[in-house]
Amino acid sequence: MFSISATPIDFERLRRELETAGAGAVVCFEGRVRDHNDGRAVDGLSYQAYVELAQVEGMRIVAEAQERFAVERIVCVHRVGDLALGDVAVWAGVSAAHRAAAFDACRYVIDQVKARVPIWKREHYVEGASEWLHPNAT
Amino acid sequence: MFSISATPIDFERLRRELETAGAGAVVCFEGRVRDHNDGRAVDGLSYQAYVELAQVEGMRIVAEAQERFAVERIVCVHRVGDLALGDVAVWAGVSAAHRAAAFDACRYVIDQVKARVPIWKREHYVEGASEWLHPNAT
Amino acid sequence: MKYRLLYFASLCDEAGRSEESVASDAADPRALYAELAARHGFTFTPDRLRVAVNGAFTDWNQRLADNDEVVFLPPVSGG
């Protein structure tokens, strides 16, 4: 399951959705707004998404991970809107019988979401400026 | 921080201990009691620990991970006693500025804890028997 | 033909709007972007953008149809 949320991510609830009788391993990732980036002091972020396509691409990534790894359940949610320091920007959780698959699938999902899903981050700096981040493709 | 717990692991509280202003990534692993192992139906586990040494060895693993990876905080707790299906047997959480270090450190901790910390698992099978697991070293 | 455009992130700032409808003779996204870049002063070269038409990624040479929704996507930075 992948979704875009305009309200705070209730990750404790999402985590419970991962529980199955065969889930011996659960791995959760949360991306939080931290107080610095590339040496600049940050005091908040805004995320914008092309929601329609983000939803489709996010679901595609989850389906890819389901196919590549022996997992039970996958849940990923990305925030949009204005976020303060410490807010959770993206959350991904995976359950699996064994831990290797849970770790690998969780990392796959977050790596691919960051690389492919049409969501953009605007950083707000402590000194007052703000700018969209558009990383160079590697 | 590493500890042995005779009572249920309050992982939502432990996760909050990972929060720092610079923590852009949090990765949490939980090992849960699942309903099967090696093709046998399981209905519970008991864990026994040599607590004094487990505590020392667990802290040593956490210190190793702190040294190898650029992390903020690490917390790991292992249960002892009788556990039912779905109970959390071990929980490890790591915060870091960046996700690669958080994933790598979390995996290091759980891999090393399973390999080195003096804790033993007794599986209780649905058909009635139970036995200690003593995996062959690899 | 008439196209509906959505703008995100820097392209939204540069265009001064998040959407617009344009009448254009451009037959594919490549020609359409050239036209819009000239009009709005877009600084991205096409090689740094991706294109979506009607909610699906596509390539720069797809033949456009009347009323298509066309989106030029700057490099993403989610997470």
Next chain:
Amino acid sequence: MKYRLLYFASLCDEAGRSEESVASDAADPRALYAELAARHGFTFTPDRLRVAVNGAFTDWNQRLADNDEVVFLPPVSGG
């Protein structure tokens, strides 16, 4: 000399106790384990066990002192 032994998991089951004090002439863990294995019928060969003395891992040839706490550790299975 007198040693205090702690037993865990299968060794605890085989010894029928979780701890005991023994008087022994064994001077190192290797000799002590041979003695106890004979007495309790332990099925682990030493190569599958680790040794701890006074709460720290050590090797099979460490010279033991009176009142040492000695623990033979079966292969672990935490997690």
